[in-house]
Amino acid sequence: MSVDNETVRRAAKLARIAVADEDVPGLAKELSSILDWVEQLSEVDVEGVEPMTSVTPMDLKRRTDEVTDGGIQDKILANAPDAREGFFAVPKVVE
Amino acid sequence: MDELSSMTIAEARDRLRARDVTSREITEACLSEIESASALNAVVTSTPDKALEMADAADAALAAGDAPALAGIPLGVKDVFCTEGVRSQAASAILEDFTPTYESTVTAKLWDAGAVHLGKLNMDEFAMGSSTEHTCYGACVSPWRRAGDTAPITAGGSSGGSAAAVAAGLCLGATGTDTGGSIRQPAAFTGTTGIKPTYGRCSRWGIIAYASSLDQAGPIARSVRDCAILLGAMAGHDPKDSTSADLAVPDFEAALTEDLRGKRIGLPKEYGEGLGAEMQATWDKGAEMLRDAGAEVVEISLPHTKYALPAYYIIAPAEASSNLARYDGVRYGYRAELAQGDGIVEMYERTRAEGFGKEVQRRVLVGAYVLSAGYYDAYYLRAQRVRTLIKRDFEAAFEGVDAILAPATPGPAFGLGEMEGDPVQMYLQDVFTVTLNLAGLPGLSVPVTLASNGLPLGLQIIGKAWDEAGILGVGHALEARAGFTAKPERWW
Amino acid sequence: MTALAYTEPAPKVIAGLKDDWELVIGMEVHAQVASKSKLFSGASTAFGAEPNSNVSLVDAAMPGMLPVINEFCVEQAVRTGLGLKAEINLRSVFDRKNYFYPDLPQGYQISQYKHPVVGEGEVLVDMEPGVGRRVRIERIHLEQDAGKSIHDMDPAMSFVDLNRTGVALMEIVSRPDIRGPEEAAEYVRKLRQILRYLGTCDGNMQEGSLRADVNVSVCRRGAYEKYRETGDFSHLGTRCEIKNMNSMRFIQQAIEFEARRQIAIIEDGGTVDQETRLYDPVKGETRSMRSKEEAHDYRYFPDPDLLPLEFSQAWVDGIGASLPELPDDKKARFVKDYGVTEYDASVLTADVEHADFFEAVAKGRDGKQAANWVINELFGRLNKESTPVSESPVSAAQLGGVIDLIAKGDISGKIAKDLFEILWTEGGDPAEVVEARGMKQVTDTGAIEAAVDEVLAANPDKVEQAKAKPSMAGWFVGQVMKATQGKANPQAVQALVKQKLGVE
16 A cells, blocks of 8 residues: 555645545555556656646747736625735734 | 526527517516525525626626627536636635636637626536536536436536526526536536537636646537527637637537538447447437438447556546645635644644545545656656657547547446545546547537436547537537437426 | 956955865845735735734735735846846746744745746946956845844833835845955845845845845865866855845954854864854844754645746836846946946946936036045035935036036036035025136236235245245135135236245
């Protein structure tokens, strides 16, 4: 099994998903089965092969520097779970 | 099924223009069908008032003789498209009641073309799934059943709601998105037609992202012609999407042909390995039909085929883990109830644990893992290299053929719950479709026959980049010879 | 252009209880691109707007939103790279840096990790005439700024404003070549000067347009040289990163404090933890940032919403051709062409406006005298009244006119100062003012002689004293100057006084 409980906890921490202790072994098993399965990629000879960066080769279009957006505070806050005085409010962040 | 809501788009278009029927009549027929089809759970948000208003506007335009291409055609929209003022959740509890203040480019183009918005369609949460069971709205049920059986069958996924709605006559066509097969597989499972265009053909702006380098929008409809019509309206360059192609959109409908003389069609030999007899026979039959249409059919090789799915299940979760980081309970959607003393980290972790479904959590965790320090090269970078090889396979193959004919799925639709508990088994459903997403190529799923258990089987036509017109032509020829007219027997 | 020669300054040495310690400092300067709109959205970058008003749907990371790059920002990064004599990468890649923070709506920052738009360059940090540190630049990349979290508006909540979110930053990363607090401040000053010359960043530190993360470590003598020889960082001490500094003074104080903190730990037998710290200017100390303590695993990968950023050498060359003369070159030229001291050249080239003003004054005149007038009178006065040079009441042409009048002998240096005052407060053409107000220097010997005679006649006792004590002559000169309202030529007065008193 390639993924142990500790790895699941670490990935969950990185992904900011709370995982109950009792769910960790099950998840470890599922992730292991997925990762063991993708492991077959190690058979492929990728020596000297460029990793893909854009699937359909195109130039990155650039826009001109003009203010064309903004001034929509109402829309920005419209779906907020907690908005106050024009701000999004979240539980206190300690720096 | 109501006759009006079961028309093809082409037929409805002609009758609307002949003033033989009004958009309001067709729209009302669709709304009434939707009303009575709650057992399918295909439509998750219905917008009758909006629909009728749009229908009336279309009727007025039709009466005035300046109606745009899709005037008065009622469509369903996959819940993954952001639609202004209409709840858009990508079937996720984390986007609880999210009501966009904006309209996705693709749907905006459809409404500009006069189409009527019936409502939002069920899907797998964030388009992650092949069965439309992983959804906050509850599973979508296919209108199809196995012969002599009442067990609920999947409409496929992730665009299962779109496929079910089109197959059950709830709308004339629907939008879908396809990241690993999410248009083509549901279409094949429900006897409908769906096309995933070339990556970059349709704008992704306003479509809730799953895996950005793979996601493409496309239509599911009742015929190849309808797909051509819808795709023509959906496609086109969008300056708001840096990956959308600045290319002219051809007249797809005009490119439909039944004559394939001079065309070479490839059959990838790797796709036959381990294929069930019934699907193999269907594929052979399809090849025969194309020969009958004048095409030369040859065997080709796509040697890295078997690595496509594993590569996909690294790349897609990696991108998803990042794309879904924005669902944090700060600016929109669900925010978990917090206990006394809980801080921001608890808010994130609980919101995301409660808001994301199991399959989404699984993929986000896989994605975070394969990108994490020490694993990036072994997983993500290697997968992107394999992706290059897969694309090269196709490039080499397309030097000798104009299009490729392949199965769309390993077999007919499976029963709801049958794949539960084994994620990899479920992932294998996408084995024939996912390669195209990795290579950015267009693919069209066309229903060909019914399997012995009474469920539809479809074939897939794969084209060169930007050659949607070509595969629509081949599909049209295949459709004409397959003569697939079966409809699900109404039980809902 | 002949470059000026520099020798390296000595590194700052701090004596601990047991040992002498040297400082090693590297900096990441975040310079806001002087663009109207954001890096990937069309929202305004204006400072001081209502919360969440300069925010687009893209900046707020609404579902389905996508980035589109601002061409001007790319151009400014290239321009900055060229200004720092750096290598420009014709192909660069935008990556996602993944982490969670309330003012980071996407859950990732779009940045450039493995393939930045600008590669290695150099900044010459001049400490004093003839002494300068060449600080190697490792890279410059483009990235998005984050929003702002406000923690003091509510006891239980933090408030988030996304106005800054997505503003384009150039992150300018130096090698650890800075060797002291003063050098660090001078490095930021020099970078700011170059950016302002280039026009790529307004350099406004109060508004946060220029901020620095400072990496500080300490090492024993000789260790740094070993690092430079081998490139092996293990010769250096463990570094701490002091985040988000936006004042030169605080940068110096924070480095000083941090170095002493580290020395105390090491000498006490402990080890320095590599961590992120914040400087508290009130307490004058740095403290560990709890929120950033967690092990960083940013899971960088190329942003699939963007394609690689590619441009041609010809495009880069076009930008290169439009670069202005930069501070080092300008300074060397001022020394060479105008004969000013290196120190004065530094003052005059501090920014483009000042340098241009000086050149307009100095053109066709004595460079040294022009520098004196510009620096001491004009800049001094502007400084005192907090007036920017662009709004100077006395123009370069007017000041040039004053210098011309001195050169012609029409006015004395003292009268010139009075004239300057009139021009400052009332304006006018210098020659006309002098004419109209009878300020012209009296060179008529007859008139001066009459004045001298008058003063001598009025002070017979002083005349007697002066004959015994020749230094008294100066008093008579002063009296004559006073009587002529300063218009008499002082040299002529002096000569006549001495002659009439019969003293040498």
